[in-house]
Amino acid sequence: MNGSKAAPRRNLRNVLDLTLQWSILALLLGSWELFTRKQWVDPFFFGQPTGIYHVIVTWMREGTAVGPLWEQVTVTLEETVLSFIIGVLFGIVAGFLLGRSRWLSVIFAPYIRVINAIPRIVLAPLFIIWLGLGMASKVALGVTLVFFIVFYNVFQGVREVDRNLVNNARILGAAERHLVWHVQLPSALSWIISSLHTSFGFALVGAVVGEFLGATHGLGYLIAMAQGTFNTNAVFAAMIILSVTALVADWLVSALERRLIGWRPAAASERAA
Amino acid sequence: MSQSIANPMIQFMGVDKHFVRPDGQAQPVLRNLNFAIAAGEFCAIVGPTGCGKSTTLNLTAGLEPATAGEVRVMGQAVRGLHPNCGYMFQTDASFPWKSVLDNVAAGLIFRGMDKPTARSRAQEWVRRVGLAGFEHHYPHQISGGMKKRVAMAQSLITEPKILLMDEPFAALDVQTRALMENELLSLWSETGASVLFVTHDLEEAIAMADKVIVLSAGPNSTLKATYQIDLPRPRNVTEIKFEPAFARTYQQIWEDLKSEVMISYERQQSRATA
Numbered sequence: 001m002n003g004s005k006a007a008p009r010r011n012l013r014n015v016l017d018l019t020l021q022w023s024i025l026a027l028l029l030g031s032w033e034l035f036t037r038k039q040w041v042d043p044f045f046f047g048q049p050t051g052i053y054h055v056i057v058t059w060m061r062e063g064t065a066v067g068p069l070w071e072q073v074t075v076t077l078e079e080t081v082l083s084f085i086i087g088v089l090f091g092i093v094a095g096f097l098l099g100r101s102r103w104l105s106v107i108f109a110p111y112i113r114v115i116n117a118i119p120r121i122v123l124a125p126l127f128i129i130w131l132g133l134g135m136a137s138k139v140a141l142g143v144t145l146v147f148f149i150v151f152y153n154v155f156q157g158v159r160e161v162d163r164n165l166v167n168n169a170r171i172l173g174a175a176e177r178h179l180v181w182h183v184q185l186p187s188a189l190s191w192i193i194s195s196l197h198t199s200f201g202f203a204l205v206g207a208v209v210g211e212f213l214g215a216t217h218g219l220g221y222l223i224a225m226a227q228g229t230f231n232t233n234a235v236f237a238a239m240i241i242l243s244v245t246a247l248v249a250d251w252l253v254s255a256l257e258r259r260l261i262g263w264r265p266a267a268a269s270e271r272a273a
Numbered sequence: 274m275s276q277s278i279a280n281p282m283i284q285f286m287g288v289d290k291h292f293v294r295p296d297g298q299a300q301p302v303l304r305n306l307n308f309a310i311a312a313g314e315f316c317a318i319v320g321p322t323g324c325g326k327s328t329t330l331n332l333t334a335g336l337e338p339a340t341a342g343e344v345r346v347m348g349q350a351v352r353g354l355h356p357n358c359g360y361m362f363q364t365d366a367s368f369p370w371k372s373v374l375d376n377v378a379a380g381l382i383f384r385g386m387d388k389p390t391a392r393s394r395a396q397e398w399v400r401r402v403g404l405a406g407f408e409h410h411y412p413h414q415i416s417g418g419m420k421k422r423v424a425m426a427q428s429l430i431t432e433p434k435i436l437l438m439d440e441p442f443a444a445l446d447v448q449t450r451a452l453m454e455n456e457l458l459s460l461w462s463e464t465g466a467s468v469l470f471v472t473h474d475l476e477e478a479i480a481m482a483d484k485v486i487v488l489s490a491g492p493n494s495t496l497k498a499t500y501q502i503d504l505p506r507p508r509n510v511t512e513i514k515f516e517p518a519f520a521r522t523y524q525q526i527w528e529d530l531k532s533e534v535m536i537s538y539e540r541q542q543s544r545a546t547a
Contacts (some may be wrong), residue, residue, distance in 0.1 A: 168366035170354055171334055172380035172431065182379065186370040263370045263411045 047232035055237040064222055069241075075218040077245060079135055079207035083142025084200055090143070091150025091199075092192060098151075099158025100184070112151075120144045121209055128214045138215070142206025146199045153195035157188030190264065193257045200249050208242065219245075280348070281309035282435060282467040283333055287342035290328055301493035302328050306342070308486055308496060312434075315461065315468040317478035319530060320488030320497075321537035326471040327363070329488075330437040333469060334358045346435065356384070359428030359466075361441040367412045367423050374399060374408040376423050380431040398426040401460070418449040422456075429460060436461070438470045442477075454481060454510040462507065475530060479522055480510040487529050490537035498529050 029049045036043035043051065059069040066072065098105040098112075124141050131137040161184055169183050211220025219238050226234035290303040302325040310316045318326050331337040332344050335354040344351045346358075367376045378395035382388060399408055402422040404415075412420055421441060428436065441457075442450045458481060461468060472478050478485050479502055487497040502522060504513060513519055 162366075164362055164364055164366045165368060167336055168360065168362060168427075169368075169379070169383070171336075171358060171360045172427070173356060173383035174379075175383070178383050182368065182371075182383075186368070189370075261370075263372075264413070 043232075044230070045232060047236045051233040052236045052240065055231075055233045056240070059237065065225060066217055066221065072217055072219050072222055073241065073245065075135070076204075076207050076211065076220065076242075079138040079142060079210070079218070080200070080203045080249075082135070083139045083206050084146055084203035086139065087143040087146025087203065088150050088192075088196070088199060091147045091195075092154050094147075095151045095154025096158055096184075096188070099155045099188070100180075105155075112148075116148050120148075124210055124213050127210070133214050133216055138207045138210030138218075141210045142203040145202040145206045149199050149202060150192065150195050153191040154188050157191030158184050161187045190261050193261055196253050196257070197250060200253055201246065204242070204246055204249075278309045278311045280312065281345070282312045282314070282347060283310040283469065284345040285309070285329075285332075285342070286345065288332065288339045288344055289341035290325065290332065290337070291340045302491065303332075304493045304495045306495055308499065310467050310469065310484070312467055313465045314484060315470065315482045316484045316486060317470045317472055317482035318486045318488060319472060319475055319478050319526075320494065321490050321530075321534045322473065323537065323541075324488045324491035324494040324533070326473075326488060327439050330360070330439050330469060330471055333435065334360055334437055356431075357434045359431060359433035359436045361421075361424050361428050361436070361438045363439040363441070363443060365412070365417075365420050365424070367420060367427065369412050372409050372411055373404060373415070373423055376412070377426045377430055380427060384431065395426070395430060398430045402426045402456070418445055418453060421445065421453055425453075425457065425460065429464065432464065432466075434466055436464075436466045436468045438468065440472055441470075443472070443474075450477075451511045457481075458506075458508060458510070475523060475526060476514060477510070479504075479519060479526070480508065480513050485526060487526060487533070490533045490540065497533060498526075500526055 032046075033049045035041045036046060036048045063069060064072060098108060120141070123144055124137070127137040127140040131140055165183055165187070166179065169179055174182065207218065208220035208223070211218040212224045215221040215224075219242050223235055223238045226232075226238065285306045285308050288303060288306040289301070290306075291299040291301050294300045306329070318329060320326055328337065332339055333346065333351065335351045335358075338352075346355060349355075368379065371379065374392060374395050377398050378388075378391040381391035381394060386394075396408065399405060402425050404419060404422050404426070407415060407419065412423065415423070424441070442453050445453060454477065468482075470478070470482060475485075482502055485500045485502060487500070488494045489497040500522065504516065504518060504522075
């Protein structure tokens with residue numbers, strides 16, 4: 001009886017929450033539109049929701065100044081995914097090697113610290129000089145961003161494997177390769193996965209910033225061009241398309257996470273081992 | 274007190290153990306430790322906190338080297354890990370990313386058995402420790418007592434000649450603990466392994482062991498006394514506590530242990546106020 005009463009009430013709650021969420025959006029967009037329509041703020045500088053919508057629709061129908069919209073999205077995505085994959089792979093390998101070997105980590109530690117201290121965005125001009133305006137320079141920038149995040153997480157994950165687990169495995173007869181596959185990698189995996197969310201964001205940053213600074217295609221290039229012509233609506237439009245892309249990617253990473261570390265307790269994932 | 278054993282399974286011969294403190298100074302833990310455990314003997318080690326009970330186990334397993342003297346297992350000096358030991362740690366050491374079945378099978382797979390055979394052997398052990406139906410659960414999905422069962426099956430499946438146990442049931446509630454103690458005794462009686470069982474609980478020590486070793490207060494502790502426990506087997510750890518012989522033994526050992534506990538307590542107090 002309780003259940004049949006509670007269920008509709010919960011549904012009502014959800015409907016209410018959703019309504020409130022949407023009304024905030026409506027209020028924001030509505031007042032933005034109103035303020036710019038009434039010329040209380042200058043739509044030239046602040047853009048206009050309907051204007052942004054028109055830009056997106058035009059881009060979809062007629063393409064952008066540099067070619068069809070989907071082409072720009074694909075270029076940026078391709079750069080992002082490539083730098084993500086390459087950065088993650090290098091990060092895992094390097095983190096694992098240095099995490100396992102005290103000797104290697106002692107030798108390389110100062111170099112890694114120095115390179116990590118450089119704000120790596122400043123490397124973008126170098127990459128553009130070296131690799132040109134094409135995809136390679138953006139991928140290189142993204143890789144330098146992604147690499148260090150994954151590297152530090154894996155390094156830490158391998159270093160902080162529970163001593164107890166290692167001892168237990170060794171007493172059960174584990175050789176070095178068993179330790180790697182049965183203890184260190186799975187233990188580092190949760191650190192790797194949690195770094196993937198941040199890494200993908202940084203891969204996207206690398207691609208877009210690279211495109212700002214010099215490119216012939218891509219969403220970042222669209223934004224740079226819009227900025228050059230003071231087209232505020234187009235800047236916002238490209239931003240929205242970027243955000244949607246990032247959200248979809250984040251959702252994909254979450255799905256991967258659920259698949260890879262199903263052994264973890266659902267909520268208390270940060271509980272000390 | 275210490276009778277000579279013809280072919281001891283474990284033998285400590287004048288063992289000293291020092292740790293190196295972070296400031297580089299040597300911290301003595303054990304001094305001139307001598308004892309021997311026969312094949313199939315169940316030996317409990319009791320002593321005050323910080324007297325090096327767990328270190329004794331680590332020395333036997335080969336996880337740590339002795340500073341002086343020699344630890345022998347089956348007549349061979351221990352130099353590093355050797356395949357004769359099973360070890361149940363104080364804290365949970367099951368692999369959180371492996372299912373119960375794979376946790377139990379791990380030892381066999383590490384020792385080169387192919388997966389299907391290892392799994393079917395593990396299946397048998399999962400049943401023997403009473404976890405049938407939980408094969409595919411992960412450690413975080415089962416209770417503390419069940420995790421101990423996993424640990425028990427995990428270490429027994431490799432059929433070790435020596436079973437090292439470091440306060441394995443300390444974290445369990447009283448009822449579960451008695452249950453696990455009885456199950457351990459019945460599993461052990463089928464294996465014929467020697468057991469070195471560290472505990473701070475004298476009742477547990479007497480109820481389970483053939484021999485109780487009392488260590489003196491740490492740091493730098495040594496053997497204080499050895500007691501032979503002549504209670505009949507098979508035992509029920511709950512019921513045996515009502516035997517008059519149990520109470521007599523308890524009183525006798527407690528006299529020894531009490532003075533060491535007091536010394537240890539006073540040392541800690543003086544260190545705290547220093």
